[in-house]
Amino acid sequence: MPALPxxxxxxxxxxxxxxxxxxTEIGAEIMMTAGGAFIVYWLLKNxxxxxxxxxWLTTVDHKKIxxxxxxxxxxxxxRGGLDALMLRTxxxxxxxxxxxASEYNEVFTTHGTIMVFFMAMPLIFALFNVVVPxxxxxxxxxxxxxxxxxxxxxxxxxxxxxxSFVVGGSPNAGWTAYPPLTELAFNHTVGENYYFVxxxxxxxxxxxxxxxxxxxxxxxxxxxxxxxxxxLFTWATLNTSVLILFAFPPLTIALxxxxxxxxxxxxxxxxxxxxxxxxxxNLFWLFGHPEVYxxxxxxxxxxxxxxxxxxRKKLFGYPSMVLSMxxxxxxxxxxWVHHFFTMGAGPAVNVFFGLSTMLIAIPTGVKxxxxxxxxxxxxxxxxxxxxxxxxxxxxxxIGGATGVMLGAVPADYQFHNSYFLVAHFxxxxxxxxxxxxxxxxxxWWPKMFGYKLNDHQGKWAFWLFxxxxxxxxxxxYWLGLEGMTRRMYTYPFGMGWHTLNVISTIGGFIMGAGFxxxxxxxxxxxxxxxxxxxxxxxxxxxxxxxxPSPAPEYNFAVIPTVDERDWWWEEKQxxxxxxxxxxxKPEDIRPIAIPKNTPVPILLGAAFFLGAFGLVFxxxxxxxxxxxxxxxVLIYSWFQYxxxxxxxxxxxxxxxxxxxxxGA
Amino acid sequence: MRTWAKRIPLALGLVAVMAGxxxxxxxxxxxxxxxxxxxxxxxxxxxxxxxxxILFVMVLFTIAVVRFRDKKGNRAPYTPNVEGHKVLExxxxxxPALILTVxxxxxxxxxxxxxxxxxxxPLVIDVTSLDWKWxxxxxxxxxxxxxxxxxxxxQPVLFKLTSDAPMNTFWIPQLGxxxxxxxxxxxxxxLESYKPGVxxxxxxxxxxxxxxxxxxxVKAVTPTAFNAWAASLRKTAPAMTVADYHRLLxxxxxGYQSYSSYPAFTFPSVTHGFTLKxxxxxxxxxxxxxx
Numbered sequence: 001m002p003a004l005p006x007x008x009x010x011x012x013x014x015x016x017x018x019x020x021x022x023x024t025e026i027g028a029e030i031m032m033t034a035g036g037a038f039i040v041y042w043l044l045k046n047x048x049x050x051x052x053x054x055x056w057l058t059t060v061d062h063k064k065i066x067x068x069x070x071x072x073x074x075x076x077x078x079r080g081g082l083d084a085l086m087l088r089t090x091x092x093x094x095x096x097x098x099x100x101a102s103e104y105n106e107v108f109t110t111h112g113t114i115m116v117f118f119m120a121m122p123l124i125f126a127l128f129n130v131v132v133p134x135x136x137x138x139x140x141x142x143x144x145x146x147x148x149x150x151x152x153x154x155x156x157x158x159x160x161x162x163x164s165f166v167v168g169g170s171p172n173a174g175w176t177a178y179p180p181l182t183e184l185a186f187n188h189t190v191g192e193n194y195y196f197v198x199x200x201x202x203x204x205x206x207x208x209x210x211x212x213x214x215x216x217x218x219x220x221x222x223x224x225x226x227x228x229x230x231x232l233f234t235w236a237t238l239n240t241s242v243l244i245l246f247a248f249p250p251l252t253i254a255l256x257x258x259x260x261x262x263x264x265x266x267x268x269x270x271x272x273x274x275x276x277x278x279x280x281x282n283l284f285w286l287f288g289h290p291e292v293y294x295x296x297x298x299x300x301x302x303x304x305x306x307x308x309x310x311x312r313k314k315l316f317g318y319p320s321m322v323l324s325m326x327x328x329x330x331x332x333x334x335x336w337v338h339h340f341f342t343m344g345a346g347p348a349v350n351v352f353f354g355l356s357t358m359l360i361a362i363p364t365g366v367k368x369x370x371x372x373x374x375x376x377x378x379x380x381x382x383x384x385x386x387x388x389x390x391x392x393x394x395x396x397x398i399g400g401a402t403g404v405m406l407g408a409v410p411a412d413y414q415f416h417n418s419y420f421l422v423a424h425f426x427x428x429x430x431x432x433x434x435x436x437x438x439x440x441x442x443x444w445w446p447k448m449f450g451y452k453l454n455d456h457q458g459k460w461a462f463w464l465f466x467x468x469x470x471x472x473x474x475x476x477y478w479l480g481l482e483g484m485t486r487r488m489y490t491y492p493f494g495m496g497w498h499t500l501n502v503i504s505t506i507g508g509f510i511m512g513a514g515f516x517x518x519x520x521x522x523x524x525x526x527x528x529x530x531x532x533x534x535x536x537x538x539x540x541x542x543x544x545x546x547x548p549s550p551a552p553e554y555n556f557a558v559i560p561t562v563d564e565r566d567w568w569w570e571e572k573q574x575x576x577x578x579x580x581x582x583x584x585k586p587e588d589i590r591p592i593a594i595p596k597n598t599p600v601p602i603l604l605g606a607a608f609f610l611g612a613f614g615l616v617f618x619x620x621x622x623x624x625x626x627x628x629x630x631x632x633v634l635i636y637s638w639f640q641y642x643x644x645x646x647x648x649x650x651x652x653x654x655x656x657x658x659x660x661x662x663g664a
Numbered sequence: 665m666r667t668w669a670k671r672i673p674l675a676l677g678l679v680a681v682m683a684g685x686x687x688x689x690x691x692x693x694x695x696x697x698x699x700x701x702x703x704x705x706x707x708x709x710x711x712x713x714x715x716x717x718i719l720f721v722m723v724l725f726t727i728a729v730v731r732f733r734d735k736k737g738n739r740a741p742y743t744p745n746v747e748g749h750k751v752l753e754x755x756x757x758x759x760p761a762l763i764l765t766v767x768x769x770x771x772x773x774x775x776x777x778x779x780x781x782x783x784x785x786p787l788v789i790d791v792t793s794l795d796w797k798w799x800x801x802x803x804x805x806x807x808x809x810x811x812x813x814x815x816x817x818x819q820p821v822l823f824k825l826t827s828d829a830p831m832n833t834f835w836i837p838q839l840g841x842x843x844x845x846x847x848x849x850x851x852x853x854x855l856e857s858y859k860p861g862v863x864x865x866x867x868x869x870x871x872x873x874x875x876x877x878x879x880x881x882v883k884a885v886t887p888t889a890f891n892a893w894a895a896s897l898r899k900t901a902p903a904m905t906v907a908d909y910h911r912l913l914x915x916x917x918x919g920y921q922s923y924s925s926y927p928a929f930t931f932p933s934v935t936h937g938f939t940l941k942x943x944x945x946x947x948x949x950x951x952x953x954x955x
């Protein structure tokens with residue numbers, strides 16, 4: 001047998017080291033290859049490649065970008081959930097080795113990272129993209145091409161992060177990645193490189209999205225929509241965008257310095273030359289705490305829309321809702337040290353951050369009271385999104401209350417990093433963020449696709465998911481009080497932790513079943529869709545419900561003038577009474593400039609991906625090729641002058657006519 | 665099922681549980697020392713206060729959900745145009761603030777109180793977390809142990825925590841809360857056991873592959889027995905050599921070990937800015953073991 005060129009064994013050993021040759025990894029590899037091959041085969045067989053490229057991969061339409069975010073987020077929810085079930089299975093019994101310690105450490109790291117950065121964030125951006133321009137009466141976001149760049153940076157970063165499972169090995173230092181555990185001395189595999197590089201990449205996209213929506217909301221609202229007439233989801237987006245803008249830079253610095261420690265021999269956080277791990281912890285949570293509110297404010301926005309719509313009543317206390325949300329945004333920057341009271345910053349610092357933590361509970365409480373009072377005197381309709389809202393109240397109130405307990409500094413010395421903490425943040429992140437985003441997905445689904453998700457199946461998914469939630473996480477509070485700390489891959493007999501862990505694992509699998517029903521709900525609702533011709537299936541209150549579903553590419557044929565908070569609710573009554581025409585007048589329709597499709601965002605993402613992959617393995621030629629690719633794509637994009645095409649008034653009139661939208 | 669019966673308080677809610685009907689395994693709820701006691705009291709206070717808030721919200725919520733359903737013949741008032749209530753909205757801000765004061769005041773008091781060791785010359789134990797084991801050095805007694813700790817009961821013990829490996833937290837749940845063991849820093853934590861007893865400790869900060877093995881045992885004995893134990897260790901146990909220490913630095917797990925002495929460099933000696941109040945961002949020399 002002729003000898004192989006020497007780089008072949010090197011490549012095999014580097015890309016597929018022994019620790020990614022376990023059955024789970026090989027199984028995942030086979031599934032990924034088979035899945036990819038099937039998709040390519042299907043696309044070729046149905047001659048769909050051109051369609052995919054033109055309609056989706058090169059689109060800059062905010063509605064389509066939103067849908068792509070949604071699809072990616074649901075896939076990532078599946079992956080993160082699978083990780084969670086592997087963790088829970090391993091913890092079901094003392095000294096169980098369903099997966100071994102190294103694998104467990106990788107899986108809890110990817111679970112946390114994926115759920116925060118590659119599930120919750122894109123799900124939030126899905127709703128931002130789909131809803132915000134429609135809700136403020138705009139034709140698109142402020143920078144449509146940047147918006148697509150954000151998406152593709154996220155998508156390629158997510159792909160890169162997931163690739164780590166089968167190529168080179170996953171990160172294994174927790175989603176917080178504290179040094180010095182992430183330093184080469186303690187962690188020599190490429191896993192942590194994957195973590196830093198992919199988060200840096202998606203972080204660029206996230207920052208751009210923050211800027212994009214900030215400008216969109218500040219500059220592109222319909223005439224008459226003053227700040228105090230903005231729908232609350234838009235307010236949530238505005239506050240979230242500001243949080244993103246100031247929270248991501250510290251993360252970027254922390255990640256970049258950690259990466260340099262690993263690939264360029266610096267010692268920002270290493271031990272060798274006076275590096276300071278605690279600085280990383282500060283930088284990380286300087287981002288990490290605002291991030292918590294980046295995740296939860298959009299959910300608050302969704303709940304505010306959902307509760308008003310399905311109580312068939314105006315939102316209670318709009319000004320105090322806006323005030324409390326803004327207060328949360330400001331205070332969110334002042335609480336980060338409560339993630340490490342036990343790091344010896346001294347009583348004065350701890351007291352300051354303990355009190356600021358309690359302070360932030362006040363505006364959150366205001367929101368809960370206002371939501372309940374919105375229901376008071378209403379007529380509640382128990383649709384699937386409303387059920388998620390109703391499930392959120394008890395969950396979030398208990399999760400918030402335990403958050404206050406964690407803020408009581410001396411008590412936190414006992415709670416820190418125990419399962420009490422694990423239960424607390426899952427309760428607010430699932431009970432708040434995930435319930436909220438799922439409510440939003442069910443609520444705005446008809447606006448995205450033109451048909452509702454089946455309510456009956458949706459309720460099944462809801463009861464399994466929300467019902468499984470309680471047995472999963474309530475026992476974990478108690479496990480914390482029994483002294484169980486997070487991230488243990490197993491535990492010995494005789495600690496008394498067994499029964500509660502079994503309950504928690506069973507609950508986890510019920511939630512998993514809920515996710516499967518949710519996916520089947522999506523697929524079956526698509527197969528048996530009942531098209532909604534009204535564009536307003538819930539009898540909504542805000543602007544997005546005034547246009548057809550799915551919205552035409554130009555959104556609004558004529559941009560309305562807003563004179564009320566719940567403009568569409570009032571407008572419907574005016575139209576019924578004949579005070580106003582039933583739609584835009586044909587003579588009011590003007591030509592509209594539509595941003596053109598462009599391959600720049602996806603190519604830029606691909607170039608970043610190549611460079612990032614080279615950086616992960618410190619193959620500098622590959623990394624530099626990727627960098628050159630990035631500049632190449634940017635230079636190419638400079639020579640694209642013609643960004644818009646004009647839709648003539650006649651075309652728009654025709655479309656509106658077809659949709660039966662023209663007023664007399 | 666017997667263990668199930670002990671979990672019944674769980675069903676009664678976190679409040680009742682926190683109020684003290686804890687099972688024998690709930691180490692945090694059965695403090696064996698003053699620090700854990702203070703912390704538990706604060707937990708109870710916070711849990712009860714928050715429990716009242718939860719109860720109030722849940723009652724209001726349940727009434728709203730039951731009363732205002734969209735059903736035919738529902739005679740509850742329907743007021744679709746109510747926009748708010750100025751007084752109520754202001755009260756939402758004020759009442760929670762007052763309730764939180766109930767927790768905030770003792771939080772401030774206890775945070776400052778616990779930062780001081782209540783003894784002039786407490787027993788000092790230098791704690792170093794290693795991959796994946798704990799090294800305990802008794803500078804007063806000149807002895808050292810690995811993974812097992814012996815302390816005198818009825819008097820405060822000051823632990824000085826550092827790490828010669830990734831971060832860990834030093835936690836003996838039954839005696840009190842945890843504190844980080846970080847490389848390049850020495851952080852103080854004091855704990856006390858009321859009576860002689862046996863406890864377990866663990867790390868709360870993930871530190872790598874065998875993190876789960878970071879358990880250690882704690883034995884509180886009478887001061888006389890403690891002195892006798894240290895004296896016998898000095899006589900019978902081997903001395904820790906530099907080579908021994910380097911063996912401890914390796915990525916291994918080990919059982920209990922005892923040493924009659926230890927090399928001085930193994931614990932940082934220069935403690936600029938170190939105060940027993942938990943001085944801010946203490947500056948330390950690096951451990952020469954890494955050079």
